[in-house]
Amino acid sequence: MREQIEALTQNLALTIVGKTEAIRLVLVALLSGGHALLEDVPGVGKTLLAKSLARSLDGKFQRLQCTPDLLPTDITGTNIWNPKTGEFTFLPGPVFANVLLADEINRATPRTQSALLEVMEENQVTIDGVSRSVPQPFFVIATQNPIEYQGTFPLPEAQMDRFMLSLSLGYPSAQEELQMLQNLQQGMNVAELQPCISLAELQQLRQICSQVRVEASLQEYILELVRATRHDEEITLGVSPRGTVALQKATQALAFISGRDYAIPDDVKFLVPYVLCHRLIPRGGRNARTVVERLLRSQPIP
Numbered sequence: 461m462r463e464q465i466e467a468l469t470q471n472l473a474l475t476i477v478g479k480t481e482a483i484r485l486v487l488v489a490l491l492s493g494g495h496a497l498l499e500d501v502p503g504v505g506k507t508l509l510a511k512s513l514a515r516s517l518d519g520k521f522q523r524l525q526c527t528p529d530l531l532p533t534d535i536t537g538t539n540i541w542n543p544k545t546g547e548f549t550f551l552p553g554p555v556f557a558n559v560l561l562a563d564e565i566n567r568a569t570p571r572t573q574s575a576l577l578e579v580m581e582e583n584q585v586t587i588d589g590v591s592r593s594v595p596q597p598f599f600v601i602a603t604q605n606p607i608e609y610q611g612t613f614p615l616p617e618a619q620m621d622r623f624m625l626s627l628s629l630g631y632p633s634a635q636e637e638l639q640m641l642q643n644l645q646q647g648m649n650v651a652e653l654q655p656c657i658s659l660a661e662l663q664q665l666r667q668i669c670s671q672v673r674v675e676a677s678l679q680e681y682i683l684e685l686v687r688a689t690r691h692d693e694e695i696t697l698g699v700s701p702r703g704t705v706a707l708q709k710a711t712q713a714l715a716f717i718s719g720r721d722y723a724i725p726d727d728v729k730f731l732v733p734y735v736l737c738h739r740l741i742p743r744g745g746r747n748a749r750t751v752v753e754r755l756l757r758s759q760p761i762p
Contacts, residue, residue, distance in 0.1 A: 461665055465717055467656040471516040475650050476509050476629075477643065478636035484717060485627045485734055486513060486601070490662070491669045492713040494624020494706060495580055495600040497565075497738065504629045506603040510561045511650050513601065517662065518655035519558030520595060526568035528611060532575035536585040550587070555579050558595050558659060562602040566612045573619055576600065580622040597662050617697065617741070624706050625731070626738035665716075672712035673722040677762035682707050682728055688755045689740050695751060697741040707735045725761045732756055 465487070472483045486509065489496040498506040514521035524535060537553035554560060555576075565573065579585050580600055584593045602623070604615070620626075632640065657665075683704060690698030710731050715723040737748040 461661070461668060462719065464657050464661050464665065468516055471653055471656045472509070472512050474653065475512045475643075476505055477639045478632055479505070479509070479629055482509065482627055482629050484714070485625060487717060488710050488713040488731070489601075489624040490599055491665050491716065492624060492706075492709040493597075493666055493670075494709065495602070495622060497620075497623040497626040498601065498603045498629065499606045499626055499738075500603075500628040500630065501607055502605055504631060506629060507561070507563055508650060509629070510559075510563075510601040510603065512653060514559040514561065515650060515653040516656050517559060518658045519597070519662075520556075521559045521561070522554035522557035523561045523563060524554050526562055526564050526566070526572070528567060528569055528613075530568050530572045532572050533587075535572065535575040536579070536587055539588055548588075550590075550592070552592075553585075555585060556592075556594050558597060558599065560598075560600045562600060564604060565602040566604040566615055568613065570613055570616065573613070573615060577618060577622065597659060597666065617739075620738050621700055621702055623738065624710060625734040627734050669713045669716045670709070672715050672720070674708060674712060675722070675762075678711075678723055678725060678728065679708065681725060681759065681762045682711070684759055685728070685732060685755060686736070688759065689736065689752070692751065692755065694743050694746050695740050696743045699736050699739045703736060703739045707731065710735050729756060729761075 468487065469483055473480070476483060486496050490513070498509065500506055533553065535553050535555050537551050537556065539548040540551050542549045562576070579594055579598070583596065583598050584591050686699045686704045686707065689695050692698070707728065711723045711727045714727045714731060718727070733749050733752055737752050740748055742748045742751050
């Protein structure tokens with residue numbers, strides 16, 4: 461199945477120039493069954509990466525442009541009265557897709573954001589007492605601008621905790637930006653991307669990732685890192701058990717992408733900032749990444 465991973469990586473690299481690390485992280489979230497949050501300033505390619513990934517998968521893609529007037533039913537769907545049959549008919553919302561792009565997610569109100577809580581955790585939505593499963597595989601990739609605060613609503617901790625990892629793309633280098641201009645002149649765009657992996661293959665990849673071996677000593681290392689966030693004097697709210705599970709699953713996916721059927725400590729060390737930072741609340745305005753990197757240095761490596 462390594463060929464599918466390589467094809468998917470190369471497909472994304474056609475439109476996302478020079479962001480190899482970001483592509484790997486998004487694939488980690490996809491293969492481990494989690495969701496990804498892209499936090500960065502406007503114009504660096506967050507939405508482009510999400511759309512490129514969706515077009516690379518042979519599945520259904522839906523885009524949700526989050527705005528303050530968006531309602532929960534605009535996400536989940538609603539029951540519509542049909543006068544011909546005298547019954548209510550369910551009209552599914554955009555959440556019934558394989559890949560859901562929630563663009564500028566923090567522009568939706570807290571009430572609307574909460575419509576994603578159930579589906580991101582349980583792969584179903586409940587409307588008028590009836591639970592409906594969403595298509596599988598299901599993957600949410602959300603974007604937000606952490607700099608702009610006017611007209612935005614910060615994501616609550618319960619929402620942040622449901623994202624497998626959070627990452628930023630950053631500005632491209634001069635050479636990468638030049639390559640972008642050259643690609644543009646050659647007429648290369650996301651609409652030309654072709655699916656390179658089927659939904660059945662993706663499900664198989666997820667199954668293989670879950671079988672990657674994680675030694676007991678490495679599991680203890682993961683546990684100690686997570687528990688350290690709950691007792692550190694610079695942290696108000698530590699990482700939840702969901703974060704512990706997410707870190708192990710992400711470690712397995714990264715090991716698989718790296719061509720191994722076993723995980724190593726370097727996999728954990730690489731992923732910790734992306735999996736844990738958005739799940740904790742540092743005390744006194746401290747930087748979450750700085751705190752996490754300090755905890756990494758303080759823990760003995762197995």
